[in-house]
Amino acid sequence: MKIKIIFTLFAIIWIGLVVRVFHLAVQSNDYYENLSENNSIKTELSAPVRGEILDRTLDPIAINELGFKIALAPHLTHGDDRSRLDTEIAYLQSMIPSLDAQKIAKAYIMQDSYYNHSFIDVVDFVPHETIIPLYALMNLRETIKISPSPKRLYPYGPVGSHLIGYVAKANQKEIDQDPSLQLLGHVGKNGIEKYYNSYLQGIAGERRIKVNAHNVEIEEVGRSATQENHNLVLNIDMRLQNFITKIFEKRVGAIIVMDVHGAIYAAGSFPEYDLNTFVSGISSDEWNALMNSVDAPFTNKIINGLYPPGSTVKTGMGLIYITSGMLNENTTFMSTGSMRLGNRTFRDWKKTGHGITNINKAIVESCDDYFYQGSLQVGIDRMSDGLIRMGLGKKTGIDLPNEFIGTVPSRAWKRQRFHQPWYQGETLNTSIGQGDLLVTPMQMAEFTALMATGTLPIPHIAKMIGENPYVPVPLDVLTPTEKQKLPIIQRAMRGVCNDPNGTAHARVTTRFPIAGKTGTAQTTGIAQGTKDRQNEKSMEYLKRSHAWFTTYGPADNPQFVVTVLVEHGGHGGEEAGGIVSEIYNKLDDLGYIKK
Incomplete structure (x- = not known):
């Protein structure tokens, strides 16, 4: 019996050894063959050349210095x-x-x-x-x-810096997310360079070589070519981009020149900064100067600057009013220059008021009283819902990274954020683009394009991605009633620039009629006891209002939107009217206006 047990154990052990040898010699052959190959086959990667960025005329904007x-x-x-x-x-x-x-x-x-x-x-x-x-x-x-x-070079230096962005050395976090950056070394850090980085940087090539134990190459066993020179053509025209940089002079703010379908021909956030300083590494002193400047040159004000829209919002607000079922285009209010609500007085910009005012006059002359009184009938919920549908309070979808969404206040928003109830006074402030309502210049340009055409475009800087045109489809956001009554708003916007009482009439000098809306967005509250407003130019710079002027043109055949914001510029038409006029005339000189 003992002998049988010993022989059985001996047989089991031998069977186990045979199975293990079979597994190692046959079944694991592929595994160990791969290990052996990995020990003897070395892969060398070759970095692709980053694609160039060109303007719509194929003028180089970002190139590679050999x-x-x-x-x-x-x-x-x-x-x-x-x-x-x-x-x-x-x-x-x-x-x-x-x-x-x-x-x-x-x-x-x-x-x-x-x-x-x-x-x-x-x-x-x-x-x-x-x-x-x-x-x-x-x-x-x-x-x-x-x-x-190759080293990235930006021939235009600071011009269009916030749109183009720059490349710089990849940090460890970026390398962990994309191991190919260990080879490439540089990555898009901002603007178009960052948004389209994966396309622009291409795909590395591989060379597989056999080496011996001393790491000496024996032979090449395989090769794959790099996929490189992925060029990107933008809608930007650098002639126009240079022009807006010059005419904005030493002002702080933003300009957007966009066709009504969303293609951006020029846009600037001012002040700008030289992109070339970032390619090889910027000094700490230069970085601190950019970050600590009161004018925030490193902030892309086009999509990251949040401002009260002021009276520029009255166009969309007016469309919401006259299609609400509460008011219509024939509704009038008496404007006396101020409105009392509870223990507060809400003033009109015009001390004596505008008299009997309908929607056309309210937009042409920018009557605050009309919007105050109308807001109490329409209510914040309809106002808020309408503005969000029209593109405010959410991303425009522009092909730039880290776009801000802004704020469209409402009862629900305030309850969620501050755990407080909504007050009627906040409704009045919202109706004229003040209070907690905040927008980006890009949102306001898109909003103006909606007023011009009845559809909400997706702003886009890229024109061609390789051989493929980039043409986002506009959004259909207006109700049938809003579309029907949109010409009423358009007629009023034309009056802003062409009617003798229009808030921009004295400053518009375009070769053809344009339509638009001015805005003076207060940055400092006015005390209740104040009867006469202080002149903007006599105020401290940082207490002055932001000046808005957002337009489309030609008025009878909308082709372009031009939106200008001048930080602490005072009155919109006065400060921005000349800038807007020069831009439309330049568009005409360049052959972009089809009459």
Whole structure:
């Protein structure tokens, strides 16, 4: 019996060994073959050349400056002995005296280790004209590797900086999200460069080589080409972009020039900054100056600046009023210059009032009284819902990163955010674009295009992505009744710029009629006891109102929207009317206005 048990155990052990040998020799063959291949096959990646960015006339906006990077062989240091490294650095400096020895040493030591068998990048960029006379001699040195390394260049410097954005060195978080950046080194950080980064940067090529135990190449076993030069053509016309930069002079604010279908021909957030300073790394002093400036040059005011829209919102608000069922286009209110509600007085900008006022007069002359009184009948819920449907309080969908949504206040919004009830006085403030109502200039341009055409376009900067046109489909957001009565608002907007009583009439000098709406958005409250408003120009700069003027033209055949915001500029028509007029005349000079 004992013998049988021993033989049984012996048989089980042998069967187990045979099964294990079979598994290792046959079934795991592929697994160990792959491990073996990974130990002997090395993959070298080649970085693609980043695509260029061109304007609509194919004028280069972002290009690649030809140059080279320098790498040193690994293991040039042993413990505390860095004599071999110092020798190589001294050689590099003898060839290119402008190189910084300390930076080279620091870059090398950070990446050198016993486990790293790859060359270590120590100089990111040397201009083509500098390296070419030295290339043959330096390339003979086994410890030095010279590789092509284009550098991003922005020929127009600061012009259009907030639209274009820039590339800079990728940080570790970005590399973790996209491992290819370990090879590419640079990534889009802002603007179009960031939004379309994955397209512009292309796809790396691969070269698979067989190496021996000493990491010496034996043969090439495979290769795939890089997918590169993914160029991007924008709707921007740099002639127009340069023009708006010049005419805005030293003002702070934003300009948007967009066709009524959403294609952006020019847009600026001012002040601007030179994009080229970011490519190789900006100094801490330069960074702090940008970040701490009261004019916020690093903020893209086009999509990240939040402002009360002031009277510019009265066009959409008026359309909501006359289609509400509470009011219509024939409804009138007596404007006396102020309205009393509870213990507060709500003033009109015109001290003596406007007299009997209907919707046309209310928009042409920007009568606050009309909108105060109408808001109490229409109510904040209809007002809020209508403005959101018309594009405020949500993203426009523009092809730029990190767009802000702004605020359209309502009962529900206030209850959720502040846990407080809504008051009628807040309804009055909202009706004239004040209080908690906040918009971006981009939202206001889109809102104006809706007033011009009856459809809400998707603003877009890109024109062609490779060979594919980019044409987002506009949104149909107006009700049938709103579409029917939209011409009433359009007629009033024309009057703003052309009627002798229009708030922009004195400042508009276009070669053809345009339509629009001015706005003076207060940044400082006016005390209840104040009877006479202080002149804007006599106020401290930061207490002055923001000046808005948003327009479309030609008035009878809408083709373009021009929206201008001047921070602390005072009255909209007075400050922005001339700027808007010059832009339309420039559009005409460039042949974009079809009469």
